[in-house]
Amino acid sequence: xxxxxxxxxxxxxxxxxxxxxxxxxxxxxxxxxxxxxxxxxxxxxxxxxxxxxxxxxxxxxxxxxxxxxxxxxxxxxxxxxxxxxxxxxxxxxxxxxxxxxxxxxxxxxxxxxxxxxxxxxxxxxxxxxxxxxxxxxxxxxxxxxxxxxxxxxxxxxxxxxxxxxxxxxxxxxxxxxxxxxxxxxxxxxxxxxxxxxxxxxxxxxxxxxxxxxxxxxxxxxxxxxxxxxxxxxxxxxxxxxxxxxxxxxxxxxxxxxxxxxxxxxxxxxxxxxxxxxxxxxxxxxxxxxxxxxxxxxxxxxxxxxxxxxxxxxxxxxxxxxxxxxxxxxxxxxxxxxxxxxxxxxxxxxxxxxxxxxxxxxxxxxxxxxxxxxxxxxxxxxxxxxxxxxxxxxxxxxxxxxxxxxxxxxxxxxxxxxxxxxxxxxxxxxxxxxxxxxxxxxxxxxxxxxxxxxxxxxxxxxxxxxxxxxxxxxxxxxxxxxxxxxxxxxxxxxxxxxxx
Amino acid sequence: xxxxxxxxxxxxxxxxxxxxxxxxxxxxxxxxxxxxxxxxxxxxxxxxxxxxxxxxxxxxxxxxxxxxxxxxxxxxxxxxxxxxxxxxxxxxxxxxxxxxxxxxxxxxxxxxxxxxxxxxxxxxxxxxxxxxxxxxxxxxxxxxxxxxxxxxxxxxxxxxxxxxxxxxxxxxxxxxxxxxxxxxxxxxxxxxxxxxxxxxxxxxxxxxxxxxxxxxxxxxxxxxxxxxxxxxxxxxxxxxxxxxxxxxxxxxxxxxxxxxxxxxxxxxxxxxxxxxxxxxxxxxxxxxxxxxxxxxxxxxxxxxxxxxxxxxxxxxxxxxxxxxxxxxxxxxxxxxxxxxxxxxxxxxxxxxxxxxxxxxxxxxxxxxxxxxxxxxxxxxxxxxxxxxxxxxxxxxxxxxxxxxxxxxxxxxxxxxxxxxxxxxxxxxxxxxxxxxxxxxxx
Numbered sequence: 001x002x003x004x005x006x007x008x009x010x011x012x013x014x015x016x017x018x019x020x021x022x023x024x025x026x027x028x029x030x031x032x033x034x035x036x037x038x039x040x041x042x043x044x045x046x047x048x049x050x051x052x053x054x055x056x057x058x059x060x061x062x063x064x065x066x067x068x069x070x071x072x073x074x075x076x077x078x079x080x081x082x083x084x085x086x087x088x089x090x091x092x093x094x095x096x097x098x099x100x101x102x103x104x105x106x107x108x109x110x111x112x113x114x115x116x117x118x119x120x121x122x123x124x125x126x127x128x129x130x131x132x133x134x135x136x137x138x139x140x141x142x143x144x145x146x147x148x149x150x151x152x153x154x155x156x157x158x159x160x161x162x163x164x165x166x167x168x169x170x171x172x173x174x175x176x177x178x179x180x181x182x183x184x185x186x187x188x189x190x191x192x193x194x195x196x197x198x199x200x201x202x203x204x205x206x207x208x209x210x211x212x213x214x215x216x217x218x219x220x221x222x223x224x225x226x227x228x229x230x231x232x233x234x235x236x237x238x239x240x241x242x243x244x245x246x247x248x249x250x251x252x253x254x255x256x257x258x259x260x261x262x263x264x265x266x267x268x269x270x271x272x273x274x275x276x277x278x279x280x281x282x283x284x285x286x287x288x289x290x291x292x293x294x295x296x297x298x299x300x301x302x303x304x305x306x307x308x309x310x311x312x313x314x315x316x317x318x319x320x321x322x323x324x325x326x327x328x329x330x331x332x333x334x335x336x337x338x339x340x341x342x343x344x345x346x347x348x349x350x351x352x353x354x355x356x357x358x359x360x361x362x363x364x365x366x367x368x369x370x371x372x373x374x375x376x377x378x379x380x381x382x383x384x385x386x387x388x389x390x391x392x393x394x395x396x397x398x399x400x401x402x403x404x405x406x407x408x409x410x411x412x413x414x415x416x417x418x419x420x421x422x423x424x425x426x427x428x429x430x431x432x433x434x435x436x437x438x439x440x441x442x443x444x445x446x447x448x449x450x451x452x453x454x455x456x457x458x459x460x461x462x463x464x465x466x467x468x469x470x471x472x473x474x475x476x477x478x479x480x481x482x483x484x485x486x487x488x489x490x491x492x493x494x495x496x497x498x499x
Numbered sequence: 500x501x502x503x504x505x506x507x508x509x510x511x512x513x514x515x516x517x518x519x520x521x522x523x524x525x526x527x528x529x530x531x532x533x534x535x536x537x538x539x540x541x542x543x544x545x546x547x548x549x550x551x552x553x554x555x556x557x558x559x560x561x562x563x564x565x566x567x568x569x570x571x572x573x574x575x576x577x578x579x580x581x582x583x584x585x586x587x588x589x590x591x592x593x594x595x596x597x598x599x600x601x602x603x604x605x606x607x608x609x610x611x612x613x614x615x616x617x618x619x620x621x622x623x624x625x626x627x628x629x630x631x632x633x634x635x636x637x638x639x640x641x642x643x644x645x646x647x648x649x650x651x652x653x654x655x656x657x658x659x660x661x662x663x664x665x666x667x668x669x670x671x672x673x674x675x676x677x678x679x680x681x682x683x684x685x686x687x688x689x690x691x692x693x694x695x696x697x698x699x700x701x702x703x704x705x706x707x708x709x710x711x712x713x714x715x716x717x718x719x720x721x722x723x724x725x726x727x728x729x730x731x732x733x734x735x736x737x738x739x740x741x742x743x744x745x746x747x748x749x750x751x752x753x754x755x756x757x758x759x760x761x762x763x764x765x766x767x768x769x770x771x772x773x774x775x776x777x778x779x780x781x782x783x784x785x786x787x788x789x790x791x792x793x794x795x796x797x798x799x800x801x802x803x804x805x806x807x808x809x810x811x812x813x814x815x816x817x818x819x820x821x822x823x824x825x826x827x828x829x830x831x832x833x834x835x836x837x838x839x840x841x842x843x844x845x846x847x848x849x850x851x852x853x854x855x856x857x858x859x860x861x862x863x864x865x866x867x868x869x870x871x872x873x874x875x876x877x878x879x880x881x882x883x884x885x886x887x888x889x890x891x892x893x894x895x896x897x898x899x900x901x902x903x904x905x906x907x908x909x910x911x912x913x914x915x916x917x918x919x920x921x922x923x924x925x926x927x928x929x930x931x932x933x934x935x936x937x938x939x940x941x
Contacts, residue, residue: 006826006858007590007839009926011912013511013667013832014859017873017919019866075866117867117920250872250885291870299881301904302749310902 019116023076025195030083030240033170033182040144040171040179041091048098048176049086055102056082063111077116081105084124084240087177088233088280089131092143097135101127121287122244125280132277137403140277141377144173153270156227167230180230187239196243199252203259204238204266205229211267233279234266241279247287251297258293262286292318347428351413354426355384355397358415362386362394371497377404378489381411383498393418396498398490399428405482406437412483414449414490420499421453425487437479445473445480449487455495456488504730505740507879509913511667511733511833513706517790518670520709522678523801526814528600532805533585534560534571537593538846539634540641541567546596552579555607557781560596563629569642569847570632574783574803575600588829588836588843595844598805609779616689616776621652624689624776631775632847633782637661637672637736637765638830640848643772646764647693649757655694656760657745660687660769662703662710663729663736666831669851671786672766674799676703676710680717683766686773687724694762699724700745701766706731733833734911738763740879752907767850782847789815793824793854802845808852809841824854825861832859833912866920874914874924880907884914884924891931896938899931906932 038046060078064071082102089098105127113119132139142151151174152162166172170179177183190196209229218224228234242248242262249258262282269278295318300306355365365384382399395417403409411429416422425446432438439445449457454468459481472480536543544561554560554573561571577600585595616624629644649655660683664672676683687699701718703711705728718724729735729744739750741763748759756763764772767785774780783804790797795816802811808829818824828835829843830851874884883903890899899905905928914924 005824005837005839006861007837008826008858008860009923009929010835010837010910011511011833011916011925012826012828012835012837012855012858012860013916014863014921015509015511015917015919017917018863018921019869019919022869022871022919072866115867117869245869245871248870250870250875251883252876294886298883298886298903299875301751301881301907303751304904307901310898 019075019077022195023080025190025193026080026240027076027083029186029189029195030080030087030177032185033087033177033179033236034083036170036179036182037087037091037176040169041176045091045176048089048091048093048095049083051095052086052089052098052102053079053082055099056085056106059103059106060111063107067111069115072115075116078106081110081123081127085127088124088128088175088236090139090142090174091176092141093135093138097131097138100134101131104130117246119246120291121284122241122247125241125283125287129277129280129284132280137405137409141403142173142175144171151231152227153232156224156231161223162227162231164226164230167227172231174231175233177236178231178233180235183235183239187235190239190243196239197252197255199255200243200248200259200262201238203256204242204263205234207260207263208234208238208266209263211264212270215267215271217271228270232266232270237262237266237279237283241283242286248290249294249297251294251299253297254293257297258286258290261289261293289321292321351399351428354413354428355386357426358413358424359386359395359397360423361388363389365397368396368498371493378402378486380489380493383493386415395423396494398493400486400490401429402482402486402489404478404485406432406476406478410440410479410482410486412486414487416490416494416498419453420491420494421451422449422487422491424450425483432476432479436473437476439473439476440479440483445471445483456491457484459484503727503744504732504735505743505879506881507877507913508732508734508740509877509916510731511916513731514668514790515670515673515706517668517794517797518788518799519673520677521670521674521798523671523674523786523799524814525801526803526806526811527602528575528803528806528810530807530810531580532573532575532577532598532600532803533807533844534573534596534598534805535585535587535593535844535846536561536571536595537587538571538640538848539569540639541565541569541645543594544568544571546582546594548579548582548596550579550581553577554579554598556604557607557610557783559630559632559781560598563632563642567642567645569634569644570630570781571596572632572781572783573598574805576603576605577601585844586840586842588838588846588849590839610781612779614777614779616692619776621693624693627776627779628772631771631781633768633771633775634847635765636767636771636785636848636850638834638848638850640846643764643768646762647690649694649762652694653696654760655697655757655762657742657762658687658690658694658697658699659741659745659761659763660699660701660766661736661738661741661763662701662707662714662766663741664707665704665731665733665736666833666835666851667733668790668853669788669831670790671788671799671850673707673710674788675767675770675786676701676707677713679770680710680713682770682773683714684717684721684724685777686769686771688721689772689776690762690764690769691723697723697762701726702729702736702741702745703727704729704731704735733913733916734879734909737879737909737911739909785845785847785849787811787845787849788851789854790851791824791828791854791856793818793822793856795819804845804847806845807841808838808843808845811845811852812841812854818854819856822856824856826855826858828853828855833916834910860921860923863921865922868920868922871919873917873919877913877917879911879913880909882907884928887931888922888924888927891927896931896935900935906935908932 056078105123109123109126110119168181265282368383379401384397386394401411413426460469542565545564546561548560555576577598580597584592633643635641715726787802827838887905908928912925
């Protein structure tokens with residue numbers, strides 16, 4: 001017999017389930033989605049996943065090291081966060097995007113709040129929203145095969161038909177982990193392996209479907225509802241994000257309410273807001289209520305009543321939070337209502353000024369119908385014909401948006417005479433780096449486009465203007481290129497549709 | 500219809516195959532026997548013998564010292580070596596009577612005389628149970644005569660013979676039901692005499708088909724007794740789980756089974772009642788399972804109370820080469836007590852010794868709570884161990900007691916068992932309960 005026996009309190013047996021196996025099950029469940037993501041978006045998508053996972057794990061390791069805590073990367077929760085984050089990114093993001101997102105998710109959202117089990121928001125989604133705010137253009141520049149295109153959800157919202165098979169396989173414009181089939185398979189695996197329970201996914205999908213059917217404006221039309229339910233990260237949220245135990249409630253009734261809250265918020269944001277990121281913010285908002293909801297549903301054993309003093313105490317934090325939310329919401333919407341008209345008027349006035357400056361002498365403008373095709377990162381937004389007093393076309397004003405600028409995209413209006421001569425350009429949206437990209441808006445640069453008749457402009461160095469060669473703004477090649485590409489897109493559109 | 504069960508619970512690995520079906524091997528003690536005076540719930544018994552006295556088997560050596568207390572008899576004939584403190588399973592020391600057997604097992608007078616219980620009055624039955632020093636043999640050790648002394652006996656609707664044996668590894672109740680089913684049925688019939696309105700129910704988990712068959716066979720002809728197979732799930736053998744299944748009622752803290760119209764006794768206790776009432780035989784022997792992967796030849800033993808644990812292990816052939824125990828338990832892995840050594844004797848409520856070569860508790864590190872809520876789902880009382888844990892750690896005892904009903908915890912350990920983060924929840928709850936109760940007494 002050994003000299004010393006182990007002494008401990010009962011029970012002396014432990015179930016086979018451990019934090020590690022729970023996390024391993026989540027990773028297994030994400031496998032089909034990850035594989036289909038690589039299949040649809042190429043090896044670069046796989047590279048993004050690896051980078052994101054590595055950044056998450058290294059961040060947690062270094063944080064533990066710096067704060068002299070025990071090492072916790074063994075529980076694999078950082079791997080899960082890294083993979084979840086990567087699966088919610090567009091396939092073409094630059095490599096620093098997942099790195100920064102993973103660092104933010106692990107360091108700020110998870111570690112600084114006390115590590116696994118203490119974060120109040122889902123780290124992966126909080127990391128994603130951080131990236132959405134910081135790198136708006138690359139985070140919403142959804143592409144497929146390198147070509148930017150509207151996501152299936154945006155297509156469906158616009159009333160166009162959607163290829164459901166492509167959505168199931170994830171072979172659509174969108175984030176890496178958008179395969180409905182993969183997500184469903186993973187979700188069912190988690191349900192069967194008891195990694196998650198049915199309450200949250202069912203309530204989330206059910207309430208989102210109900211909300212969209214009631215308020216989506218398309219009723220029960222499957223052409224609208226099916227893509228809404230398969231796309232836009234709803235399945236990802238229902239099976240993998242809202243079910244994150246740390247940020248959600250642990251009671252059965254609480255989970256039902258929490259799932260319903262998430263689903264309604266998703267529906268609300270989709271119907272009334274920007275469809276692309278409704279899910280992210282819906283889950284993050286619901287996260288904030290996760291622990292409070294449990295307070296409402298603490299089970300009461302048979303034969304017991306909650307004492308009075310506690311009955312009163314329960315809804316207090318909830319009601320305070322609710323009041324604050326309502327006041328903030330009212331103030332925000334008040335500001336929006338009172339200013340939206342003026343903002344619209346101002347922007348219309350600015351646009352009119354822009355049209356006039358590029359088609360001199362025009363007395364009125366007539367909107368022309370847009371030809372359908374738009375390819376690449378540039379997008380023709382508006383085409384107008386400038387008319388003189390007798391109704392004769394003096395020239396065209398073409399508004400072009402290019403998302404591939406240095407920061408957030410730029411929009412400019414190009415004036416083109418009927419013979420193809422570019423009269424000049426005028427920016428309506430430009431927020432590049434001050435002193436560098438912003439100098440694209442200065443006359444010194446824009447003057448180079450005035451009164452030139454060439455099939456296309458090119459970016460050059462040290463040549464005088466007039467031959468269609470544009471001097472780049474020093475130190476702002478990306479911005480300059482974006483401008484030239486935008487103008488060329490307008491010229492190409494003119495040549496194809498108006499000449 | 501599936502077999503009956505309760506809400507929550509867990510499914511630990513059974514490991515009953517190590518000893519299931521192995522008949523009781525009668526163990527003759529070689530060395531000294533130790534009779535702890537606190538081997539029951541309540542006040543320790545008062546020794547009535549002194550060093551040097553010669554005692555017979557069945558002779559009373561300690562006297563119940565209050566209402567909730569029990570007599571203790573010697574299980575052998577021999578000489579009192581000492582009356583002194585000896586180690587207990589729980590880790591402390593307690594007054595004990597040490598007897599060196601003479602190997603003759605001479606019985607005290609009057610023991611073994613057959614009596615027809617139908618001629619005895621209820622009080623005479625209770626007296627015999629009390630004199631025999633019978634206590635709950637399933638583990639609790641609550642004096643049986645106290646349990647049977649109910650204010651309004653006619654309000655009892657069910658007398659439950661607990662043969663669930665939901666604890667892993669242990670098979671001594673299973674074996675007793677296989678080998679002595681008629682005595683258990685007769686014992687139950689005696690108890691039903693005390694409670695005229697009651698029906699007898701033998702509850703057995705459905706992983707013991709032979710025991711169920713044997714009991715069903717033995718209960719044929721006993722009109723008021725039936726056998727109720729239950730789903731195999733821990734803690735199915737808990738008093739509350741049984742009452743919720745049989746009577747459909749839930750107990751709350753401070754309530755006794757009698758308040759729900761039930762009396763619950765382990766099958767071994769029921770048999771001991773039969774022996775005491777019909778043969779005037781005090782509680783001297785019991786079945787003990789010695790099992791676990793460390794044990795060379797696991798088995799069931801018919802053991803004289805007071806026998807040293809070391810003798811039991813020796814009777815099994817000692818430890819397996821290379822698999823020496825890291826942990827030895829008095830009882831099974833779910834509710835047993837970890838022993839610091841084999842210097843403790845077999846008590847009336849000892850049903851097993853389990854020796855594990857690997858301690859599952861030490862195997863995996865404790866990590867942070869994920870708030871996954873699995874503990875909430877397995878709690879047979881419907882409590883919220885996850886929230887109780889937070890309140891206990893913050894020492895928010897008011898919330899713990901009044902909002903989370905933490906004092907209701909029966910310490911079954913399902914929460915600790917299921918927790919993926921391996922948090923010792925039950926241990927925390929035991930400590931918290933003790934602290935709250937101590938503060939209340941002040």
